[in-house]
Amino acid sequence: MPKGSKSFASEPELVAWLKQRARLxxxxxxxxxxxxxxxxxxxxxxxxxxxxxxxxxxxxxxxQFHPPHSVGYRALxxxxxxxxxxxxTPRFALxxxxxxxxxxxxxxxxFYRGFMALARRFGVSLIGGDTAIVSGATTVxxxxxGAVKAPDVLLRSGAKPGDQxxxxxxxxxSATGLAALKHAAGREGGRGEPGxxxxxxxxxxxxxxxxxxxxxxxxxxxxxxxxxxxxxxGLSSDLxxxxxxxxxxxxxxxxxxxxxxxxxxxxxxxxxRLDLALNGGEDYELxxxxxxxxxxxxxxxxxxxxxxxxxxxGSKRSLRLINADGKELPLIPKGFxxxxxxx
Amino acid sequence: MPKGSKSFASEPELVAWLKQRARLxxxxxxxxxxxxxxxxxxxxxxxxxxxxxxxxxxxxxxxQFHPPHSVGYRALxxxxxxxxxxxxTPRFALxxxxxxxxxxxxxxxxFYRGFMALARRFGVSLIGGDTAIVSGATTVxxxxxGAVKAPDVLLRSGAKPGDQxxxxxxxxxSATGLAALKHAAGREGGRGEPGxxxxxxxxxxxxxxxxxxxxxxxxxxxxxxxxxxxxxxGLSSDLxxxxxxxxxxxxxxxxxxxxxxxxxxxxxxxxxRLDLALNGGEDYELxxxxxxxxxxxxxxxxxxxxxxxxxxxGSKRSLRLINADGKELPLIPKGFxxxxxxx
Numbered sequence: 001m002p003k004g005s006k007s008f009a010s011e012p013e014l015v016a017w018l019k020q021r022a023r024l025x026x027x028x029x030x031x032x033x034x035x036x037x038x039x040x041x042x043x044x045x046x047x048x049x050x051x052x053x054x055x056x057x058x059x060x061x062x063x064q065f066h067p068p069h070s071v072g073y074r075a076l077x078x079x080x081x082x083x084x085x086x087x088x089t090p091r092f093a094l095x096x097x098x099x100x101x102x103x104x105x106x107x108x109x110x111f112y113r114g115f116m117a118l119a120r121r122f123g124v125s126l127i128g129g130d131t132a133i134v135s136g137a138t139t140v141x142x143x144x145x146g147a148v149k150a151p152d153v154l155l156r157s158g159a160k161p162g163d164q165x166x167x168x169x170x171x172x173x174s175a176t177g178l179a180a181l182k183h184a185a186g187r188e189g190g191r192g193e194p195g196x197x198x199x200x201x202x203x204x205x206x207x208x209x210x211x212x213x214x215x216x217x218x219x220x221x222x223x224x225x226x227x228x229x230x231x232x233x234g235l236s237s238d239l240x241x242x243x244x245x246x247x248x249x250x251x252x253x254x255x256x257x258x259x260x261x262x263x264x265x266x267x268x269x270x271x272x273r274l275d276l277a278l279n280g281g282e283d284y285e286l287x288x289x290x291x292x293x294x295x296x297x298x299x300x301x302x303x304x305x306x307x308x309x310x311x312x313x314g315s316k317r318s319l320r321l322i323n324a325d326g327k328e329l330p331l332i333p334k335g336f337x338x339x340x341x342x343x
Numbered sequence: 344m345p346k347g348s349k350s351f352a353s354e355p356e357l358v359a360w361l362k363q364r365a366r367l368x369x370x371x372x373x374x375x376x377x378x379x380x381x382x383x384x385x386x387x388x389x390x391x392x393x394x395x396x397x398x399x400x401x402x403x404x405x406x407q408f409h410p411p412h413s414v415g416y417r418a419l420x421x422x423x424x425x426x427x428x429x430x431x432t433p434r435f436a437l438x439x440x441x442x443x444x445x446x447x448x449x450x451x452x453x454f455y456r457g458f459m460a461l462a463r464r465f466g467v468s469l470i471g472g473d474t475a476i477v478s479g480a481t482t483v484x485x486x487x488x489g490a491v492k493a494p495d496v497l498l499r500s501g502a503k504p505g506d507q508x509x510x511x512x513x514x515x516x517s518a519t520g521l522a523a524l525k526h527a528a529g530r531e532g533g534r535g536e537p538g539x540x541x542x543x544x545x546x547x548x549x550x551x552x553x554x555x556x557x558x559x560x561x562x563x564x565x566x567x568x569x570x571x572x573x574x575x576x577g578l579s580s581d582l583x584x585x586x587x588x589x590x591x592x593x594x595x596x597x598x599x600x601x602x603x604x605x606x607x608x609x610x611x612x613x614x615x616r617l618d619l620a621l622n623g624g625e626d627y628e629l630x631x632x633x634x635x636x637x638x639x640x641x642x643x644x645x646x647x648x649x650x651x652x653x654x655x656x657g658s659k660r661s662l663r664l665i666n667a668d669g670k671e672l673p674l675i676p677k678g679f680x681x682x683x684x685x686x
Binding site: 014015017035037038040044049050051052053054056058059060091092094095098108109116122126127128129130131132134135136137139141143145170 | 354358360361364376378380381383387391393394395396397399401402403434435436438439441451452455469470471472473474475477478479480482486488596650
């Protein structure tokens with residue numbers, strides 16, 4: 001850091017500084033900086049959702065562990081997951097690619113093939129972008145544009161005391177997959193080709209996460225959720241963000257958090273599956289709150305994805321975790337903060 | 344480059360490969376990859392314009408020559424200029440910032456202040472983005488969203504043989520400004536503080552280029568232009584792109600190209616002002632074509648910006664330049680190609 005220059009201590013601090021200065025035009029912007037995607041009024045009953053997500057070599061992916069096909073797939077999945085968390089349908093994407101000299105034509109083709117495979121499945125058109133060659137690490141920025149009917153928009157800010165907290169899927173699976181990839185790379189001299197000894201499900205969750213767009217729409221259209229956010233950085237951090245936006249607190253039950261224990265977990269140095277579920281990040285599941293009177297309308301499964309009740313929103317602004325012994329602990333946001341953990 | 348891996352030779356080559364694979368959904372996308380911005384149908388009489396532009400330290404700006412205020416301003420100007428070239432009105436922007444550890448809080452504040460100064464002047468709301476800290480160079484990606492009435496959209500592809508070619512402003516001015524900045528930095532030990540000896544107008548054009556949104560709208564709403572593109576990489580390259588999209592060729596008159604000769608140009612090692620005008624890049628002026636019958640409706644000036652006739656579209660696919668002696672030369676695209684000139 002240059003002398004006499006202070007950096008922003010965290011991403012939320014920078015976002016807060018920006019929110020004050022962005023001077024949003026109230027008429028056109030229903031939700032701006034600080035939600036999963038911006039909500040734009042452009043005439044008619046539909047709102048446009050716009051989100052942008054960086055995927056940086058050495059921060060969000062590794063050239064050693066992640067095949068280019070997965071890098072492209074995941075870069076788009078990050079944006080689609082944001083649109084899912086708003087209750088929207090993804091429609092268009094743009095890709096800006098600052099490409100390292102080290103990554104040649106086959107890497108670029110693999111990247112776009114992975115990107116396009118997911119785009120096709122969700123009916124998303126790649127409509128533009130920008131490209132450059134750089135001497136440093138590859139940086140990808142994906143813009144996702146989606147649509148949602150005006151009254152259906154799911155925000156982070158709608159949670160009320162007494163609302164019940166749910167989460168989709170299994171948490172910590174992506175971090176388990178990454179641990180398995182690192183383990184395999186170490187055993188095989190850095191090739192990173194996963195063999196049978198690594199857990200297929202965790203690898204799939206890590207390399208090819210599934211954006212929960214259908215679930216987001218279901219929650220939005222049936223008016224079941226009062227608030228939603230996607231789990232990109234980890235349950236502890238993302239719940240903190242949802243509660244901060246809503247001006248509420250929350251209590252989670254550790255035993256209810258769907259944190260699978262892979263049989264061979266110890267091989268990959270995974271000792272605390274709850275820690276991974278809370279802080280591992282990159283699960284791209286949906287965290288959502290439901291008014292108590294509607295909680296019984298949440299099915300156990302939605303299209304084969306388990307939906308788990310994990311706690312309750314409270315009026316006190318603190319986040320608490322009740323562990324297996326019934327002991328109440330503070331829940332500290334320890335998920336991924338791009339300002340803290342960049343390598 | 345890794346062994347056995349071929350890279351894409353140029354940005355157009357990658358874009359062409361992508362266009363084939365993007366599988367555009369015809370119903371919703373009026374124009375996609377390969378124009379200044381994508382044109383999206385989202386219901387109603389208006390079209391949404393979406394564009395994204397990278398600004399990379401060491402490629403598009405230098406921490407030595409460019410104050411952070413200018414880096415922020417220029418990053419947004421790139422996107423607004425694309426929207427201007429489509430005849431649109433910019434409305435919203437998102438910023439993804441992969442920030443080098445070397446740039447502290449004061450740099451970030453300066454960057455966003457410059458960005459916001461331009462945004463405010465054009466009524467653009469900053470509605471979101473993404474941030475991360477990286478160990479390498481700073482990379483900025485700006486998403487610009489704009490609106491345009493459906494029949495007013497200006498594309499690159501509409502030029503016809505016989506159309507007259509016009510350009511706004513003065514070309515090569517931005518490259519002159521950069522040369523002056525480099526000269527000043529060399530004289531002052533790398534501080535880059537411009538003194539009286541550098542040319543103010545060229546510095547202004549380089550550090551604070553003016554997106555030609557009002558001109559774009561004027562040409563679009565009066566149906567004067569058959570095609571348009573903004574001059575980001577240099578007249579030679581951008582005219583080539585417009586002609587390629589339209590399936591035509593062009594002949595330019597060197598003497599008609601508005602290429603000012605700064606009095607102190609020799610100081611900055613500027614010996615060929617025509618070369619700067621053709622290949623310097625970053626002028627962010629509009630290049631547009633006008634059917635011959637409407638050419639007399641183009642004013643000499645539009646809001647104090649000179650509009651110059653510089654040549655004619657032809658049916659032969661080649662690009663030619665007639666020099667001061669009446670000699671016809673091939674016009675080679677030598678402007679900025681991010682795949683060729685990255686440092």
